Amino acid sequence: MVSEQIPVITADDAAEMVKDGDIIGFSGFTPAGAAKEIPKAIARKATGEHEAGRSFKIGVVTGASTGDSLDGELARANAVLFRTPYQSDKFLRAQINKGETHFFDMHLSMLPQAARYGFLGKVKYAVIEAASVTEAGEIVLTTSVGATNTFCNIADKILIELNDQHPAELKGLHDIYEPLDPPHRREIPIYSASERIGSPVLKVDPSKIAGIVETSAPDEVGGFKESDPVTQKIGENVADFLAQELKAGRIPKDFLPIQSGVGNIANAVLGALGANPAIPAFEMYSEVIQDSVIGLMREGDIKFASATSLTLSPPVLKEVYQDLDFYKERILLRPQEISNHPEVVRRLGIISINTAIEADIWGNVNSTHVMGNNLMNGIGGSGDFTRNAYISIFTCPSTAKGGAISTIVPMVAHLDHSEHSVQVIVTEQGIADLRGKDPIERAREIVDKCAHPEYRDQLHAYFDDVKDGHTPQTLQTVFAMHQAFMEKKDMRGVDMTGSK
Numbered sequence: 001m002v003s004e005q006i007p008v009i010t011a012d013d014a015a016e017m018v019k020d021g022d023i024i025g026f027s028g029f030t031p032a033g034a035a036k037e038i039p040k041a042i043a044r045k046a047t048g049e050h051e052a053g054r055s056f057k058i059g060v061v062t063g064a065s066t067g068d069s070l071d072g073e074l075a076r077a078n079a080v081l082f083r084t085p086y087q088s089d090k091f092l093r094a095q096i097n098k099g100e101t102h103f104f105d106m107h108l109s110m111l112p113q114a115a116r117y118g119f120l121g122k123v124k125y126a127v128i129e130a131a132s133v134t135e136a137g138e139i140v141l142t143t144s145v146g147a148t149n150t151f152c153n154i155a156d157k158i159l160i161e162l163n164d165q166h167p168a169e170l171k172g173l174h175d176i177y178e179p180l181d182p183p184h185r186r187e188i189p190i191y192s193a194s195e196r197i198g199s200p201v202l203k204v205d206p207s208k209i210a211g212i213v214e215t216s217a218p219d220e221v222g223g224f225k226e227s228d229p230v231t232q233k234i235g236e237n238v239a240d241f242l243a244q245e246l247k248a249g250r251i252p253k254d255f256l257p258i259q260s261g262v263g264n265i266a267n268a269v270l271g272a273l274g275a276n277p278a279i280p281a282f283e284m285y286s287e288v289i290q291d292s293v294i295g296l297m298r299e300g301d302i303k304f305a306s307a308t309s310l311t312l313s314p315p316v317l318k319e320v321y322q323d324l325d326f327y328k329e330r331i332l333l334r335p336q337e338i339s340n341h342p343e344v345v346r347r348l349g350i351i352s353i354n355t356a357i358e359a360d361i362w363g364n365v366n367s368t369h370v371m372g373n374n375l376m377n378g379i380g381g382s383g384d385f386t387r388n389a390y391i392s393i394f395t396c397p398s399t400a401k402g403g404a405i406s407t408i409v410p411m412v413a414h415l416d417h418s419e420h421s422v423q424v425i426v427t428e429q430g431i432a433d434l435r436g437k438d439p440i441e442r443a444r445e446i447v448d449k450c451a452h453p454e455y456r457d458q459l460h461a462y463f464d465d466v467k468d469g470h471t472p473q474t475l476q477t478v479f480a481m482h483q484a485f486m487e488k489k490d491m492r493g494v495d496m497t498g499s500k
Contacts, residue, residue, distance in 0.1 A: 046079035167321060221314070
C-alpha cells in the first residue's frame with residue numbers, strides 16, 4: 001500500500017537528500033529487512049563526488065549486520081565515515097582492519113538507547129524497508145525490526161523502501177515497543193517468550209516521511225552449510241549436556257527458552273536439541289530465527305520463537321509466506337532493545353548458546369578478533385545474553401586451519417566474555433562445565449574435555465610448572481602459541497614451560 005499523501009521518488013532522488021557527514025540509521029538486522037536500493041544510490045552518489053574531488057562519507061548505524069547492497073556497496077564506494085554496532089561484510093571488514101573506516105563494537109541491546117541518548121551524534125535520516133505504509137504513518141515492517149523504530153523516532157526525516165517482495169499481510173508478526181529513558185524507565189512487562197506488549201505497526205509522524213521508493217529486491221540472505229561431523233558432534237554434546245541438566249533437576253522440567261547465535265554451528269545445535277528425545281518442545285527468545293527453527297517449528301519441537309530478525313534462506317522464507325497464518329501464531333519480531341534486553345533475559349531464564357573464535361583455559365572467550373587484532377564481525381548480542389543467562393554456553397571446534405590452530409589457548413588474544421560470565425564450553429571433543437570451579441580446576445576441565453588431543457600436553461605444560469598464584473599465569477609464554485602461528489603458521493609443538 002502506498003499513501004497518496006507521501007511522495008513516491010526514485011532511489012537517486014533519495015540519495016540526493018543525503019549530505020556529506022550525515023548520520024543515517026538504516027533498517028536491517030542481518031540482511032533481513034535491510035534497506036537496499038537507497039544505500040546503492042548513496043554509494044553511486046559518493047563515487048561521483050569522489051571522482052569530482054569532493055568528500056562524501058556518511059555515518060552508518062544499523063541494527064546489526066546487513067547485506068551487500070548496504071555495507072558492501074557503501075564500503076566499495078569508500079562512503080563510510082564510521083560504522084556501528086556490528087558488521088559482517090568482507091569489504092567493510094578489510095577497510096576497518098586497515099584503519100580506513102572507524103568502527104566501534106557495541107552490545108546490540110545498547111545501540112537503540114545510545115542513539116536516543118545522543119551518544120552517536122544526530123541521526124539525520126532513517127532509511128528503512130517496509131511492507132506497507134498508510135497515510136496516518138502506520139508502517140508494517142518486513143523481516144526484521146532491529147533498531148528501526150528508534151531510528152524513525154529520532155531522525156529528522158524518514159525514507160522508506162516499500163518492497164513488494166514482502167506481503168502487507170505480515171501485519172501482526174511484529175511487536176513494536178520502546179521503553180522510556182531514565183529516569184522514567186519502568187519494567188519491561190514480558191513474562192513469557194510469546195507475550196505481546198506493543199503494537200503490530202510502527203507508528204510515525206507522516207510529515208517526517210520524505211519519500212517512498214518502490215522496490216522489489218529480496219533479502220540477501222545466503223544459505224547455511226549442512227552439518228559436518230564436527231558441528232554435528234558439537235550439537236549433540238550441547239543437547240546431551242542440557243538433557244543431563246534436565247534430568248538432574250537443574251533445569252525446570254518444562255525446560256527454558258533457548259537463545260542461539262547465527263551460523264552453521266547454531267543450526268547444528270538446534271537440530272540436535274530437536275532430535276534429543278529427553279528434551280521437551282521448547283520456546284526460543286533470541287535475536288535471529290534461521291532455517292533450522294522453521295523446520296523444528298513444523299515438527300513441533302519448537303513451540304514459539306521470539307526474535308528481532310527472520311533471517312531465512314529464500315526457499316524457507318517463501319515457505320513461511322505461503323503459510324503465514326500458521327507462523328504468525330508462533331513467531332514474533334521485536335525491537336532488538338527488547339529481544340536482547342538483559343532484564344528480560346534474566347527474568348525468563350534464557351539458556352544462551354553462542355560461538356567463540358577461541359577460549360582460554362580459564363574460561364575467557366574471544367568472539368571478535370582473529371589473532372588479537374583483526375576484527376571478524378563484532379560481539380553482536382552474545383554479551384547481552386551471556387552475562388544474564390540462566391546457563392551460558394559457548395561452542396567452537398577444537399581446532400581450525402586443518403589443526404594448525406588450537407581454539408583452546410593459554411590466554412585469549414582478545415577478550416569479549418570473561419570467566420565470570422562463561423559457564424560451559426563445548427567442542428566436538430567434549431563438555432567443560434565451569435560452574436563452581438576455581439581457576440586450576442577450570443583449566444584442567446577445559447584442557448582435558450575440550451582441547452584437541454594434539455594440544456593437551458602443551459596446554460598442561462603451560463600451567464603445571466607454576467607453583468604460586470590463584471591463577472597460574474606464565475607471562476613469558478602466555479601468547480607463545482599465537483606467536484608460533486604468526487611465525488610458522490602452526491601452533492603445534494610449542495615449548496610452554498617458559499617459567500623455568
